[in-house]
Amino acid sequence: MNKVKQKDLILYSGLIILGLAAPYLFSAFKVQLTYLCVLIVLAMTWNLQGGEMGYNTFGNILFYGLGMYLTASVQVGMFFPLAEWTESGGEKTFVHTTAQYFQGIGVGLLVSAIVPAIVAGAIGYAILGLRGHYFAICTLGLGIAAGEIAGGIEIIGAGQGFTTPPFPAEIVDTEARGKFFYFLSFALLIGTFVFVKYIYGSRFRLILNAIRDNEDKAEAMGIQTMKYKIVGWMCSAFFCGLAGGIMGGLIGYIDSTDVAFDGREMGVFMVLMAILGGKGTLWGPVIGATLFHFFKEGLWTLILGWQYVALGVLIVVIVVYFPEGLMGWLREKYPERFGEVIDDKDRKAQVELK
Amino acid sequence: MNKIAKLFVTFISAITLALVSFTSSSFAKVEGEYIVLGSAISLTGKYSSNGVHTQNGYNMAVDRINKMGGVEVQGKKYKFEIIYYDDESNPKRAAQLAERLIKQDGVHYMLGPYSSGLTKAIAPVTEKYKIPMVEANGASRSLFTKGYKYLFAVLSPANQYLEVAIDLAVEKNGGKGVRIAQAFEQDAFSQDVRLGILDAAKRTGSEIIIDDKLPKELNDMAATLAKVKATKPDVLVVSGHTKGALTAIRQISEMKVDVPMLAMTHCDAAKLSKQHGKKSEYALCASQWHKNLSYKDKFFGGGKKYARDFQKEFGYDPPYQSAESSAALLVFKDAFERANSFDRDAVRDALVDTEMQTFYGNIKFGPGGQNIAKPMILFQVRCKGDDCENRVVAPTKWASDKFYHPIPKWSERS
Numbered sequence: 001m002n003k004v005k006q007k008d009l010i011l012y013s014g015l016i017i018l019g020l021a022a023p024y025l026f027s028a029f030k031v032q033l034t035y036l037c038v039l040i041v042l043a044m045t046w047n048l049q050g051g052e053m054g055y056n057t058f059g060n061i062l063f064y065g066l067g068m069y070l071t072a073s074v075q076v077g078m079f080f081p082l083a084e085w086t087e088s089g090g091e092k093t094f095v096h097t098t099a100q101y102f103q104g105i106g107v108g109l110l111v112s113a114i115v116p117a118i119v120a121g122a123i124g125y126a127i128l129g130l131r132g133h134y135f136a137i138c139t140l141g142l143g144i145a146a147g148e149i150a151g152g153i154e155i156i157g158a159g160q161g162f163t164t165p166p167f168p169a170e171i172v173d174t175e176a177r178g179k180f181f182y183f184l185s186f187a188l189l190i191g192t193f194v195f196v197k198y199i200y201g202s203r204f205r206l207i208l209n210a211i212r213d214n215e216d217k218a219e220a221m222g223i224q225t226m227k228y229k230i231v232g233w234m235c236s237a238f239f240c241g242l243a244g245g246i247m248g249g250l251i252g253y254i255d256s257t258d259v260a261f262d263g264r265e266m267g268v269f270m271v272l273m274a275i276l277g278g279k280g281t282l283w284g285p286v287i288g289a290t291l292f293h294f295f296k297e298g299l300w301t302l303i304l305g306w307q308y309v310a311l312g313v314l315i316v317v318i319v320v321y322f323p324e325g326l327m328g329w330l331r332e333k334y335p336e337r338f339g340e341v342i343d344d345k346d347r348k349a350q351v352e353l354k
Numbered sequence: 355m356n357k358i359a360k361l362f363v364t365f366i367s368a369i370t371l372a373l374v375s376f377t378s379s380s381f382a383k384v385e386g387e388y389i390v391l392g393s394a395i396s397l398t399g400k401y402s403s404n405g406v407h408t409q410n411g412y413n414m415a416v417d418r419i420n421k422m423g424g425v426e427v428q429g430k431k432y433k434f435e436i437i438y439y440d441d442e443s444n445p446k447r448a449a450q451l452a453e454r455l456i457k458q459d460g461v462h463y464m465l466g467p468y469s470s471g472l473t474k475a476i477a478p479v480t481e482k483y484k485i486p487m488v489e490a491n492g493a494s495r496s497l498f499t500k501g502y503k504y505l506f507a508v509l510s511p512a513n514q515y516l517e518v519a520i521d522l523a524v525e526k527n528g529g530k531g532v533r534i535a536q537a538f539e540q541d542a543f544s545q546d547v548r549l550g551i552l553d554a555a556k557r558t559g560s561e562i563i564i565d566d567k568l569p570k571e572l573n574d575m576a577a578t579l580a581k582v583k584a585t586k587p588d589v590l591v592v593s594g595h596t597k598g599a600l601t602a603i604r605q606i607s608e609m610k611v612d613v614p615m616l617a618m619t620h621c622d623a624a625k626l627s628k629q630h631g632k633k634s635e636y637a638l639c640a641s642q643w644h645k646n647l648s649y650k651d652k653f654f655g656g657g658k659k660y661a662r663d664f665q666k667e668f669g670y671d672p673p674y675q676s677a678e679s680s681a682a683l684l685v686f687k688d689a690f691e692r693a694n695s696f697d698r699d700a701v702r703d704a705l706v707d708t709e710m711q712t713f714y715g716n717i718k719f720g721p722g723g724q725n726i727a728k729p730m731i732l733f734q735v736r737c738k739g740d741d742c743e744n745r746v747v748a749p750t751k752w753a754s755d756k757f758y759h760p761i762p763k764w765s766e767r768s
Contacts, residue, residue, distance in 0.1 A: 028457040031450055151540040152567060159540030159567065160496060161445070161474055167482070174483055251449045252478040255471055256540070257570055259446045304440050305397040 016190070023182045030178035034250055036293045037185035041192045041243045042266065043273035043285035045236040048196070050271060051279030052205060053232055054212030055128070059139030061267035062146050063120060063237040065260035067112035067244030069156055072164040072254060074111050075104030086157040098168040105249055112245035113238050120237030124230040131215070140263070147261035162254040181250045188246060192239045193286075199235075200282050208232055212280075276318050278325025287326055384462075384696050388435040389425060391686070392461030394451040394476065396468050399443025400571050403596055404623050404675050405468045408491055410668050411679025412436055412465060418653050419683060425690050432690075434683065441467055445475035452479040461485070462698055465682055468675070469595070470494030470512065470543040477505050486702045488685050490678040493642075494542040495549065498722030505723040506705050508681045508714070512543050513550030514730050515640040516591055518748055519617035520554035522638075522732070523589045526615075526759045531559035535587035535613075537566040537578045537602075539594030547593045547619060547640075563587055572598045579611050589615045599624040599639075607633040607764075614760030617732075622673040627735050627742035635737045636761040643674035643714050644731055644746050646754055653684060654713040681714035734758060 023030050042064065049057045076085045080094040096104065127138050151159050167177040199205050207228050210218035219225050244260070254260050269292065277288020295314070300307040322329050331338050384390065393412065396405030413436075419425065420433040437459055441448035448467055455461040456479070464480050466473050466489020473492025477500075480487045486504045493512035497505065523532045536551055538544040548565075555562055563585055566578045572594040582590055590613040592602040599620045606616070607630070621627075621639035645657035654660040660680070664672040685708055690696075693704035709718045715728035732748040734757060745755040 031453040031457070035450065148569065151569075159538075159545045160494075160542050161471060163474065163478070163500070166478055177482065247446075251446050251475065253445055253449065253475040255445045255475075255542075258444050258471070259475075262444070262446065265442075265444065265446075301439055304438065307440065307442075308398060 019186050019189075023179050027175065030175075030182050031250070032293070032297055034178075034182045034185045034246075036290065037182070037189040038243045038247055039269065039273060039293055040286050040289040041185075041189055041239055042270040043277070043289040044192055044196050045239045045243075046270040047274045047279055047281075047285045048199070048208070048232055048236050050274055051281070051284070052208040052212065053229060055131075055229070056133075056136045056271070057139045057233075058136060058263060058267055058271070059123070059142040060236055060240050060270060061143040061261055061263045062123075062139075063116035063240035064244035064247075064266060065143070065146060065150070065262070066116045066119060067241030068248035068254055068260045069150065069162070070112040070115055070241070071105065071108035071245030072162055072248050073156060074108035075101070075165055075249075078104050078107060083155050086155060086160070086162055096165045096168060098170045101165060101168045104165065105245075109242055109245045112241040114241075116237040116241035116244075117234045120233045121230055124233045125226075128226060128229045128233065143261050143263035143267055147257035147263070150260060151256035157254070159256070161256075161259075164248050164252050164254060166252065181246060185243075185246050185250075188239070188242050195235070195239070197282060204228070204232075272315065272318075275325055276322070278322075278327025278329070278331075281325070281327040281331075284325050284327040291326075384432065385435075387424075387430075387432055389432045389463070389690065389696075390435050390437060390459075390461055391463050391465050392437045392439075392452075392455035392459060393465040394439045394441040394448045394455070394467045394472070396443040396472070397438075397440040399441075400597070401443040401468050401472075401595065404491070404620075405443070407623060407673050407675040408468045408679045409438065410664070411490070411672070411676035412683060414664060414667060414676070415653075415680035415683035418680075419687055422653060425687050427690055427694055427696065434687075436465065437461060441472060443469075443472070445471050448472040449475040449479055452476040456480070456483050456485055462696070463487075463686065463701065465679075465686075466490055466492055466507070469541070470497065470546065471541050473497060473505075474542055477502055480504055484698055484702075486689075486698060486705055488682045488689075488705065490682040491675060492543075494546045496542065496546065498720070498724040500722075502723055504702055506685070506708075506719050507724050508685060508717055509642050509678050509725055510728055510730050511724050512546035513553065515547045515550060515619055516593070516617050517550045517554040518730060518732055519591070519615070519638055519640065520551060520558060520560060520589065522748060522757060522759075523615050523617075524558045524560065526757075527588065531555075531561060532588035533585075534560055534562045534589045534591060535564035535578075535582050535585065536562060536591040537564070537568050537575055537594075538592075539568045539570060539572055539598055541570060541595075543595070544593040544598070544619075547591075551591055568594055568598070572601050574605070575601055576605055576609065579605055579609050582613060583609065583611055587613060589613070589617060591617045593619040596620050596624040599626055600629065603630045603634045603637065610764040612761075612763045616761065621733075621735065622671075622744060623675050625670070625673075627737075627744060631740055631742050632737050632767075634735045635742060635767075636758055637735045638747070638757075639733055639735070639744065641674050641731050641733055641744075642728075643677045644733055644744065644752075645672070645677075646746055647715070647731070647752050649711055649713050649715050651684065651710075651712045654680065657713050660713050677714045681712045681717065684712045685710070685717055732757075 022033050046060055049055045076082050079100050130138055156162050207223055211225050215225055248254050273288040273292045274285045278284030395409050396402055416434045424431045424433045439451040441451055464485050464487040468491045470492045473489050481502050481504055488506045490508050493509050495511045495513045538548045564581050599618050617638045619640050626634040645661040647657050650656045661672055688710055689701055689704040693700040717725055718727035720726040731746055733744040733746045735742055736745050746752050747755055747757040
């Protein structure tokens with residue numbers, strides 16, 4: 001047992017070193033690497049609902065968008081009048097000093113983690129009683145509604161969009177901004193991973209699985225399923241909000257439906273990545289997101305104009321050939337490598353049965 | 355578990371290898387005899403038709419300039435080449451692609467994307483890396499108030515699009531204020547057109563009786579039109595890119611909405627007069643350019659010749675989006691030759707001093723980067739039998755036809 005732990009240790013420290021070195025090794029790819037971290041976080045948090053709890057949500061984009069708007073609003077609002085900023089050309093008149101910029105984004109991220117979690121709690125209380133596709137459709141509406149509402153609120157720029165504070169001009173190094181956002185997102189990724197891994201070893205995960213496998217039975221066993229479902233969703237919202245906040249700062253421009261509450265892209269991608277890698281596994285979403293991102297960045301420019309067709313084909317291929325995702329497929333092929341004990345007699349018996 | 359670990363290590367080292375080999379093949383700003391420009395263009399998504407108009411405009415100018423000797427810098431002739439990416443009409447993607455063009459493809463000069471929203475997303479990136487960007491399709495006023503130093507727009511800002519139309523309506527009303535109904539898509543460009551109308555209304559003492567916001571990917575505005583039918587305003591203003599123009603005409607004719615004046619944007623990009631024929635007659639449209647204007651340059655001749663050549667190459671009449679995109683390359687060529695260097699700041703300084711005439715119009719950049727030398731024009735769709743075309747009605751200097759007002763009622767139209 002100890003030996004396995006040691007292997008794990010090597011794996012994790014290797015990954016962390018790679019993560020820390022990545023922006024120096026692949027300096028030109030910093031933005032894409034930042035995207036990768038955020039995508040992995042989104043896939044992992046989606047997996048908590050979709051994979052572990054069996055609640056296919058399209059609503060996580062709501063927390064992502066909320067986090068984005070909140071971070072930017074706090075970052076501006078702490079020092080300057082927000083309405084004047086968004087109305088036109090705020091960043092010319094009001095310039096953040098270096099200290100203000102980092103204080104602002106710090107407090108902003110804090111808010112963008114807590115508020116979405118609270119919102120998830122409130123919404124969850126109202127709609128987590130729905131099950132199956134009723135829940136999926138309901139959450140699909142959440143993201144769309146939020147986009148339309150945000151597009152009508154003047155103080156956050158409405159249809160004009162919201163330009164987030166530019167990186168402080170006092171820092172002359174043009175690489176600094178890329179590094180800052182990369183390390184921020186990498187820290188978030190590690191935080192999310194540690195948290196999810198902790199959940200994987202806890203009773204909480206078993207309860208989520210029980211809810212997925214048979215919610216009525218779980219309830220009959222005396223588990224207050226509603227409570228756990230809400231807490232699970234709040235955890236996802238916490239990290240989704242942070243991811244959104246970081247992305248808002250990185251992109252530099254928030255548009256209500258295309259950047260923040262981007263259900264058509266991010267909202268679908270997070271589901272797709274988790275399923276591609278294998279939902280209900282720790283590493284599945286990580287692998288899924290990584291593969292997806294490489295597929296997207298590497299191939300999409302080669303097939304200009306046809307990339308969404310290719311994406312459609314990819315979805316079909318995944319659903320038909322890897323319904324359980326890559327991890328699920330590997331598990332089926334090499335069960336012993338996943339620590340599953342296979343009784344040889346049992347396997348033979350099954351072969352004979354076929 | 356250890357097998358998985360191995361699998362992982364293999365996987366990650368494979369990726370590392372792939373990335374390293376990728377990085378080493380980085381491009382340069384000027385490769386051999388080519389000056390490499392970068393552009394993220396909407397080839398898919400809601401702006402795809404206008405994105406293609408933009409790309410066609412760029413390509414047309416690149417071909418023409420290259421054929422006519424290219425760009426001469428320090429006695430050597432260079433040709434233009436453009437790296438395109440598809441931004442999927444999404445600002446997030448556009449910003450990411452701008453980074454990619456600059457950091458990975460090593461592009462040092464950018465051409466703008468289509469639409470104000472996407473330009474707004476790219477401008478902070480080009481500004482950060484001090485990359486000069488000449489853009490032809492981001493008209494939002496807010497782009498020019500942010501103090502950007504590397505952004506140059508060959509077009510007039512969005513708030514000027516339909517102000518003239520309100521002035522015309524007031525003039526026809528005997529100098530008294532008019533009642534305006536307006537509906538705008540919720541995006542940066544259309545919202546700026548709206549601000550222009552609000553200013554004009556205040557100035558002329560006009561009253562805004564309907565002020566609707568329309569969703570993006572506009573497919574239905576029946577609710578607004580029902581209100582228009584009930585309140586009978588003097589002017590109806592609609593702006594929502596190509597889809598907005600098509601939807602408005604389709605539903606106005608279906609619902610037989612009578613308004614004395616209908617003012618819109620993007621009529622020519624939507625090929626209204628072709629697609630809807632007589633139904634679109636009398637619609638008043640704001641435009642950056644029209645082929646009948648008398649501007650000239652040595653590459654494209656005049657507007658009419660440009661239109662003919664464009665028609666020959668791409669099979670349709672050039673909308674102003676294509677014309678202004680072509681003009682962007684003329685501006686770049688001019689700036690490179692005056693700077694006589696590939697230094698980004700030298701090129702940027704040369705761009706600041708631009709003062710030239712192109713087939714598309716005069717170009718001179720104001721302090722915010724917008725073109726201040728070219729007025730907007732208005733044209734009206736007029737039909738002879740089933741043959742409809744756009745005729746310039748304002749400003750009077752280039753007006754080929756008289757402005758027809760008011761629009762006859764549907765019951766009187768054949």
